[in-house]
Amino acid sequence: xxxxxxxxxxxxxxxxxxxxxxxxxxxxxxxxxxxxxxxxxxxxxxxxxxxxxxxxxxxxxxxxxxxxxxxxxxxxxxxxxxxxxxxxxxxxxxxxxxxxxxxxxxxxxxxxxxxxxxxxxxxxxxxxxxxxxxxxxxxxxxxxxxxxxxxxxxxxxxxxxxxxxxxxxxxxxxxxxxxxxxxxxxxxxxxxxxxxxxxxxxxxxxxxxxxxxxxxxxxxxxxxxxxxxxxxxxxxxxxxxxxxxxxxxxxxxxxxxxxxxxxxxxxxxxxxxxxxxxxxxx
Amino acid sequence: xxxxxxxxxxxxxxxxxxxxxxxxxxxxxxxxxxxxxxxxxxxxxxxxxxxxxxxxxxxxxxxxxxxxxxxxxxxxxxxxxxxxxxxxxxxxxxxxxxxxxxxxxxxxxxxxxxxxxxxxxxxxxxxxxxxxxxxxxxxxxxxxxxxxxxxxxxxxxxxxxxxxxxxxxxxxxxxxxxxxxxxxxxxxxxxxxxxxxxxxxxxxxxxxxxxxxxxxxxxxxxxxxxxxxxxxxxxxxxxxxxxxxxxxxxxxxxxxxxxxxxxxxxxxxxxxxxxxxxxxxx
Numbered sequence: 001x002x003x004x005x006x007x008x009x010x011x012x013x014x015x016x017x018x019x020x021x022x023x024x025x026x027x028x029x030x031x032x033x034x035x036x037x038x039x040x041x042x043x044x045x046x047x048x049x050x051x052x053x054x055x056x057x058x059x060x061x062x063x064x065x066x067x068x069x070x071x072x073x074x075x076x077x078x079x080x081x082x083x084x085x086x087x088x089x090x091x092x093x094x095x096x097x098x099x100x101x102x103x104x105x106x107x108x109x110x111x112x113x114x115x116x117x118x119x120x121x122x123x124x125x126x127x128x129x130x131x132x133x134x135x136x137x138x139x140x141x142x143x144x145x146x147x148x149x150x151x152x153x154x155x156x157x158x159x160x161x162x163x164x165x166x167x168x169x170x171x172x173x174x175x176x177x178x179x180x181x182x183x184x185x186x187x188x189x190x191x192x193x194x195x196x197x198x199x200x201x202x203x204x205x206x207x208x209x210x211x212x213x214x215x216x217x218x219x220x221x222x223x224x225x226x227x228x229x230x231x232x233x234x235x236x237x238x239x240x241x242x243x244x245x246x247x248x249x250x251x252x253x254x255x256x257x258x259x260x261x262x263x264x265x266x267x268x269x270x271x272x273x274x275x276x277x278x279x280x281x282x
Numbered sequence: 283x284x285x286x287x288x289x290x291x292x293x294x295x296x297x298x299x300x301x302x303x304x305x306x307x308x309x310x311x312x313x314x315x316x317x318x319x320x321x322x323x324x325x326x327x328x329x330x331x332x333x334x335x336x337x338x339x340x341x342x343x344x345x346x347x348x349x350x351x352x353x354x355x356x357x358x359x360x361x362x363x364x365x366x367x368x369x370x371x372x373x374x375x376x377x378x379x380x381x382x383x384x385x386x387x388x389x390x391x392x393x394x395x396x397x398x399x400x401x402x403x404x405x406x407x408x409x410x411x412x413x414x415x416x417x418x419x420x421x422x423x424x425x426x427x428x429x430x431x432x433x434x435x436x437x438x439x440x441x442x443x444x445x446x447x448x449x450x451x452x453x454x455x456x457x458x459x460x461x462x463x464x465x466x467x468x469x470x471x472x473x474x475x476x477x478x479x480x481x482x483x484x485x486x487x488x489x490x491x492x493x494x495x496x497x498x499x500x501x502x503x504x505x506x507x508x509x510x511x512x513x514x515x516x517x518x519x520x521x522x523x524x525x526x527x528x529x530x531x532x533x534x535x536x537x538x539x540x541x542x543x544x545x546x547x548x549x550x551x552x553x554x555x556x557x558x559x560x561x562x563x564x
Contacts (some may be wrong), residue, residue: 051420
């Protein structure tokens with residue numbers, strides 16, 4: 001971590017009584033910094049605002065935006081960030097410090113944590129030639145009232161990601177109890193069949209990723225037929241013409257292999273990569 | 283909070299990079315200190331050890347036990363705890379500090395956090411005369427591979443507990459998507475029908491509470507018939523002869539009211555209260 005702020009000031013620590021630590025009582029965003037700007041910032045901030053509303057976490061968007069700009073400016077001033085840099089920003093929002101017990105504290109100060117990390121530096125070939133994926137045994141946690149949120153309760157993703165330790169495989173898919181595909185451990189999944197872009201509905205589980213939203217927005221703009229499917233089975237994935245995973249940091253990675261099944265890097269996948277590259281040329 | 287240790291030393295903070303904060307990547311225990319001792323300590327430590335194994339979190343039980351004794355001794359020496367005191371101990375275990383990303387860090391130091399809190403000081407009448415409960419709208423998160431664990435992903439409990447703010451109601455029940463009762467926001471639930479002690483199975487969701495385990499152990503010892511039910515419906519609760527909730531700090535509270543339905547303080551409920559009082563006279 002290059003730098004961190006808590007509520008607008010340099011800090012490396014949180015209170016042991018922070019409800020983010022005690023209960024995962026909060027939200028986060030992971031943002032790509034590239035070409036001197038934060039990518040898809042409006043979408044990230046909108047999701048954070050909507051999430052805070054759903055969790056009844058008080059949040060002044062003006063304050064957060066000011067802090068984010070101040071943080072970036074200070075990081076640049078300290079030589080920790082340059083316009084030529086690729087980096088990752090993380091915003092964590094917690095309900096704040098409280099006593100013991102699930103009940104909201106009577107008075108609570110939302111904690112706004114901003115962190116600056118190195119970019120993971122994924123190989124270009126993941127984007128160009130595609131990746132191999134696997135199916136995880138760890139099921140996704142199902143809760144329709146929390147689904148879609150990028151909240152801090154991510155133990156299912158953590159355990160799913162740690163089922164493999166082989167560098168040939170870049171992502172694992174998480175299924176619900178019924179065996180429907182919901183998402184990747186750190187990404188959302190799209191499949192293409194007969195020129196229709198299909199992605200699992202996240203009404204019961206999963207994180208509604210910002211890159212997923214952006215890809216869907218762009219598909220609509222480019223008149224590509226989309227389907228938010230209530231249930232995408234593993235068989236549907238096997239039968240797909242193409243598949244890709246996406247998130248804010250990695251962009252779009254074609255899926256070219258799952259066990260013995262292979263796919264080409266598909267036409268719609270490449271289109272999606274073009275759509276999101278548009279951001280870079282803003 | 284009266285006092286806290288992190289890895290055997292006084293501390294009030296955790297790293298912003300602690301995976302407990304980032305992902306809820308850890309476990310906790312809430313223990314009752316009473317009559318100069320920690321109640322049901324062996325059961326709590328066994329659950330923690332089993333949970334750490336399931337989550338692949340490294341844990342030296344010897345170190346933790348030594349720290350717990352050292353912590354209590356120091357708290358007594360500092361006048362923060364006396365044998366006559368009732369207090370609450372909390373142990374949080376996290377996978378430790380890591381970078382960004384769900385993957386386990388290559389090298390990681392498990393964080394052992396011990397905290398000492400005031401006892402909540404529940405009114406005696408909750409135990410004697412019983413409590414009123416409600417049904418929560420927030421469903422319990424379902425994940426068979428994480429069910430039973432007292433992990434740090436507790437946002438469902440948090441949101442359920444905050445659906446009401448009226449002091450007449452002491453607990454809320456959390457249901458799964460199918461409407462089966464799983465647990466209370468901070469307790470486990472038992473119902474009695476025809477002298478059989480029934481409690482929901484926690485194979486798909488919920489926390490396997492230490493007091494629940496203890497009540498079940500004592501019921502077996504006292505030859506009371508028990509049933510771990512795959513599905514306890516709200517109708518079954520309405521039709522029950524008696525009901526109670528339990529956890530390590532509150533013990534056993536009779537349930538005497540849910541909406542318009544009323545129950546007496548039942549015979550098996552009172553028996554359960556006697557069973558667990560035995561602990562106090564050790």
